[in-house]
């Protein structure tokens with residue numbers, strides 16, 4: 104009870120009634136909270152629709168996690184780059200892949216919409232001046248060059264290659280070096296926004312939403328220069344403040360599996376916007392969900408080994424995206440996984456992967472690991488029987504990675520969370536929204552004047568499914584839809 108009343112009191116301070124606001128310091132059409140990719144795209148579209156837009160950004164410069172990102176954007180259905188690189192893709196294949204790969208309750212409405220508009224959305228990004236090179240990167244990890252298109256998910260891998268025609272859909276912003284595309288993406292969005300007349304206030308932390316008597320959100324309170332400023336927003340407030348992976352208390356409470364891994368994000372990925380939206384009556388969903396990055400099969404020659412759980416059994420085709428391996432490892436194998444190689448494919452992995460057993464026979468490995476006799480032996484016997492014929496009927500690893508492991512000595516690397524330190528995560532849960540970004544309450548009704556986009560909202564994926572690029576895709580795309588929805592509502596009101 105004490106906890107509940109404390110939370111009620113905190114919610115009250117996060118939601119202020121307009122009757123208690125004695126003076127508005129500014130009056131805009133659209134107030135966007137946070138200038139990452141989602142806030143930036145919402146601001147651009149609202150401004151293009153004729154609205155006066157102010158973005159308040161807690162940090163000293165726009166960018167957020169979007170600027171730290173690799174700049175991989177998941178687009179498909181036949182983009183100009185896919186066609187130029189000789190790949191045939193369709194809206195149906197993209198839709199089928201996303202429906203199959205994004206967890207138990209994929210958001211069909213948002214997936215449908217995004218797949219239908221994906222080509223046009225990609226063209227829009229290009230029209231802003233964001234560079235993409237018409238080139239293919241033939242690996243399943245982020246380009247380390249300025250190349251663009253690659254399989255950023257597990258489209259080519261089992262079981263998805265049986266469910267949907269594969270096509271590479273990771274479009275990487277052209278920039279030299281690994282993980283530089285996000286910075287360029289954000290520099291371009293900032294330039295375009297400023298050109299469109301969007302105003303930006305940095306070092307400005309939104310601490311409360313302001314509600315009218317009917318519960319509609321009419322503005323926000325922002326701390327700036329040591330003062331609290333009240334900003335009225337006639338058309339709506341857009342929460343675009345990112346996720347909550349940096350708020351370790353929230354992660355421990357709501358997404359506990361992620362608390363075992365290192366957080367990936369900017370310091371203000373602390374859930375502040377999600378909490379503000381909740382105080383205004385917004386419902387949340389998928390708060391347990393996270394992306395788990397775990398690049399343990401590096402160099403890629405190690406994909407020819409087999410990943411084992413603590414029972415000596417395989418659990419995933421080794422050629423899937425490392426985020427899919429991460430999801431399996433963290434959520435289903437308690438973060439304890441191992442890689443078995445023979446002498447023919449032995450390579451020193453990049454980074455720390457301690458060797459925990461070596462031996463000329465499976466029995467020697469089992470004894471060294473303290474695992475039951477036959478556990479590795481049975482797995483290896485089945486794998487090798489089929490690998491001799493060049494295939495992997497149990498998990499469907501692609502033939503080019505299948506090789507009988509018959510050349511002793513064998514080695515087992517520990518690829519688990521504790522041993523490697525290369526497991527990273529960020530959260531996927533957030534405020535429930537309609538595709539227009541309108542925040543929904545627990546009954547599914549929109550809260551007038553309140554929008555949420557990007558990682559502060561629930562998006563396409565209930566689980567990551569291990570496809571890189573979906574966050575920037577949904578942040579930019581649904582950000583745009585929210586900006587347009589606000590501008591359209593303002594216009595119809597004026598009419």
Ligand SMILES: Cc1cc2nc3c(=O)[nH]c(=O)nc-3n(C[C@H](O)[C@H](O)[C@H](O)COP(=O)(O)OP(=O)(O)OC[C@H]3O[C@@H](n4cnc5c(N)ncnc54)[C@H](O)[C@@H]3O)c2cc1C
Nearest residue numbers: 137139141161167168169173175309345557558572574575
């Ligand atoms: C290293 C790294 C690599 C990644 N690579 C990729 C990739 O290649 N492709 C991909 O799709 N995803 C990638 N991601 C994930 C992706 O970057 C994020 O999920 C996405 O950028 C979130 O966008 P956003 O606009 O919702 O939030 P952000 O970009 O984080 O922007 C939110 C902004 O809100 C501000 N803010 C927070 N609270 C407040 C407040 N109370 N008041 C005012 N402002 C506030 C923050 O300072 C921030 O600038 C990567 C993430 C990281 C960290």
